[in-house]
Amino acid sequence: MSRIPVSEDLLALLQSLPDVDVDLYLDAMTRPLPETFRVNTLKLPEEVIVSFLRERGWEVERISWARHAYRANRAEREELGATVPHLFGLIYIQGPISMVPVEALDPRPGERVLDLCAAPGSKSTQIAQLMENSGVLVANDASTERIRPLISNLQRWGVMNCVVTLKDGRYFGKRMRESFDRVLCDVPCSSLGIVMKDWAAAKNYSHGITERVRVLQLSLLLSAYDATSPGGRVVYSTCTIHPLENEWVVSELLSRRSGARVLEFRPEGLKVRRPLEEWSGIRFDPEVAKCFKCYPYDNGGEGFFVALIEKGETR
Ligand SMILES: C[S@@+](CC[C@H](N)C(=O)[O-])C[C@H]1O[C@@H](n2cnc3c(N)ncnc32)[C@H](O)[C@@H]1O
Known part of the structure; x- marks a missing residue:
């Protein structure tokens, strides 16, 4: 690109x-961020929300540096922001x-x-x-x-x-x-x-x-x-x-x-x-x-x- x-x-x-690689920085500007989100344990148990997403075809994996946080691999034709869990405040999309x-x-x-x-x-x-x-x-x-x-x-x-x-x-x-x-x-x-x-x-x-x-x-x-x-x-x-x-x-x-x-x-x-x-x-x-x-x-x-x-x- x-x-x-x-x-x-x-x-x-x-x-x-002194510690910046200018080429890598400029390349990173054109690369989209991975789709990551947190699940809302104030509303439902974590495993219920994660199972719901997996049943709908989402592949999600835990992120090690934040609690209740996941990375999603996009399911065909569906935006994470348009899913039912997002609409109901069960997930928060965050970098x-x-x-x-x-x-x-x-x-x-x-x-x-x-x-x-x-x-x-x-x-x-x-x-x-x-x-x-x-x-x-x-x-x-x-x-x-x-x-x-x-x-x-x-x-x-x-x-x-x-x-x-x-x-x-x-x-x-x-x-x-x-x-x-x-x-x-x-x-x-x-x-x-x-x-x-x-x-x-x-x-x-x-x-x-x-x-x-x-x-x-x-x-x-x-x-x-x-x-x-x-x-x-x-x-x-x-x-x-x-x-x-x-x-x-x-x-x-x-x-x-x-x-x-x-x-x-x-x-x-x-x-x-x-x-x-x-x-x-x-x-x-x-x-x-x-x-x-x-x-x-x-x-x-x-x-x-x-x-x-x-x-x-x-x-
Ligand atoms: C980096 S954003 C915060 C993002 C937010 N913490 C989040 O995670 O969603 C910085 C915020 O500082 C606010 N801001 C700017 N000047 C401010 C001030 N003097 N006092 C308080 N907030 C200020 C801006 O309106 C903006 O919403």
């Missing part, structure tokens, strides 16, 4: 990253690597959990399921348009323990300090890890996008951290490959919050790439090496960056 056009700034970025941040967060039943940038709700539904519909989940987003699909996805999934809020995520660190056991901070980003889903991200990418968004990303991560109780955990995630939106943001948090500690997180069955120690003359905190990073051509899925952070007693 021929390659799709990419902006000059993206090409320059790819060539500046394979996009399931990793919530596995790192590992929310437990009965906890207080905040999803700071939640729309359209892939990860909120995953969190509510692991909480077994108990405790409290606050699913927040700042976008009026995106809050509707968030609410409808939570309803379709049968979530009962969730409050939806429409706020700038920077509110929580100031007004709800130390209120949550776990906070997911899945920030807006340049999306350079999901170019196969969004070719425009590659065509329109400019360095200015990263310069603008990394300031917001850092404020959101600081807010997430401040909203977390001492001893609690924060997960910071992006679907981009840019070191200023990944390594730099986590490094800045570590320099501004002395109690923050990065915990090593290695999802089972996925190729993990070592984060950069420095880029473009900027040295990152060595703790950043413990984060999970993969490129779009590493695991046949999206490119992602995930940092699991523990909050100590001191700020």
